[in-house]
Amino acid sequence: MNDMNSATLSPGAAATLREAVPAAGATKPHTVNDNAMIRAVAELTRDLNAANPRLYWADFLASAAIGYAGLFLTIGAGSTLAALGWAAMAVLGLYRAASFIHELTHIRHASVPGFRLAWNLIAGIPLFVPSFMYEGVHNLHHARTRYGTAEDPEYLPLALMKPWTLPLFVVTSLLGPIALMFRYAILTPLSLLIPPLRTLVLERYSGLVINPAFRRRPPEGAARRDWLWLEGATSVWAFGLLVAVITGVVPLRGFLIFIGIASAVMLLNQIRTLTAHLWENEGEVMTVTAQFLDSVNVPPPGPLAELWAPVGLRYHALHHLIPGVPYHNLAEAHRRLTAALAAESSYHRANYDGLPGLVARLARSSFRGAGEIGN
Template sequence: MTMQQTITAGSTDQNKGKPTLASIADDKAMLRAARDLTRDLGAARGAIYWTDMLASAIIGYAALAGAILLHQPLLVVALGLVAALALYRALLFIHEISHIHRDALPGFRLGWNLLVGIPLLTPSFMYEGVHTLHHARTRYGTREDPEYLPLALMKPWSLPLFVAIALLAPIALLFRFAVLVPLGAIIPAVRRLTWTRFSALSINPDFRRRPAEGELKPRVLYQEALGMIWAWLLLASTQMIGWRPLLIALAVVSVTAVLNQLRTLVAHLWENEGEPMTVTAQFLDSVNVPPPGVVAEIWAPVGLRYHALHHLMPSMPYHDLPEAHRRLARELGDGSTYFGANHPGMATLVARIARSTMRPRQP
């Protein structure tokens, strides 16, 4: 089935005269190909996960240490940028942790939390049990989706605000763990507020997190306790070695947060108005930025350059997504629905979303 056939298979918005995302029917041939062509893929390889994560963390922390210890401005900026990019890659393994089977990589979640999640005050509980809601077929793109906002349908000023607010992320995380967690241990109302409003990596301001259950509950306890202790140690260090090291670290994490927010901005087209969508519609509202370009591997690492494909196969390990993409592209061919989710790069996507915010809206 071609892209045009997929769209016209659904109904159209009678007011605008063009198909809406919610009206797009499923391309069964594409869904069947995604299943049949990737049967031999899908096993998470521990050697790849551990090597990639450890190398990213080591490079990131080494560059951060250099930025703190050296005092030449250009070297500080250069090393800070290297640290931000490397730690960004290490941090994005939180996405894989939210999807991989609990028995697939023994010890990886714990190791990642101790090496990356806790030091960056972004432990895995802030994504586990939240991100999977984004993949629920009946929730994606609706008001119950923690990771969706119709950004393309909002005001033009919403886009720079969406990106700029990420600058405050490290300060907000430090405040959460150093102040709100210990206060919450004493005051139940603070604890409830912290959990429902400030314990999820979400972009939907209406999202309220439900209480942790099952295996997640004890993980939350130890991760919050370690996060609180680490936040106190960071603040206490300023009394012994001054504020410069912490401020540089916060600046590096701010760059990482802004880069992640830019990636989030172009992870979808954000064109749904809150209606439930088919799997194919969700796929077309998501973004692939496949090769030959290499820059996308920097701003969308750990498989996230294949974000649309990820929405077709959420449990596929990141290291198998390039091969899955090659097989589907070869089998389905140009002009197919599959190619409708492929885009050339971040600049093109930002421009598309920005243009969409400037279009006049009908009541």
């Protein structure tokens, strides 16, 4: 990989890199753009768009193998301490494997042949989150005029909501696997017989969203075909697993351990989601820079971010600037931009130290907002 800095830029772009960018003191920060930063991002990352198939396959398969090994070792553990250790291994492995669903929504499938099918068979279907629940939804979150508005399926102004919404937002994720299993094992087959229920399932229960007002449109063309086979396969798996537990083919203890680990995976992802943005927009259309500053990077040296924000998610703000760059190139993109952009650049204002500080900031914002409403 080439070592790039401001010297590799076109003369016009290079001249702007050291421009001081005014702090966000404008009357309406959501209308301000840091054009110097945006030009630098375009110039410095244009060679980082190619996905590395070998890295995708090796990372995903290793993560899934670790996760499922941890699951089976947890089921067979002879002591509580050993079970907890193996369970932690299972959660982290499956969480990283499942996080590749984010990459599926951004990479060209031809660049990593067979990866989408393999991900669904190994992670998506077994964990009740087939890729159609994210594809066609997540791209709306990146739409220029949708981000942070009522039309964004992945946004809520959490920093401006009641303080009790934050723990509720996190804790409800523990019920995710049960809700998803019910959706596929019970609602899916019933909805084929009851048209109004089918409409409800398609609109309300077919996306990994956090905005309760979002309604999904029915898929068309190739997306519809993919949706149907993935939904059917997940329904067969969920219904078969339920029957196997009821008939005793699958021991109840093993099933509960599986659900517990899946719940922990969703809990960890929900905590990560809680800190992916600052959640401070009140529904107004935002500039690219404002969207970037409402998002979060947690770059090195903190090592733990790679565990709770894996597969490039620790560079979530940067990802909003360059969504087409694969996860394995984001660290290099961040290194180049950090070195090239002046300290006054907006780019550095989206970098945070770690999870505790982000959670505390969000909690303070929520309590402050509640106090202002009460006055």
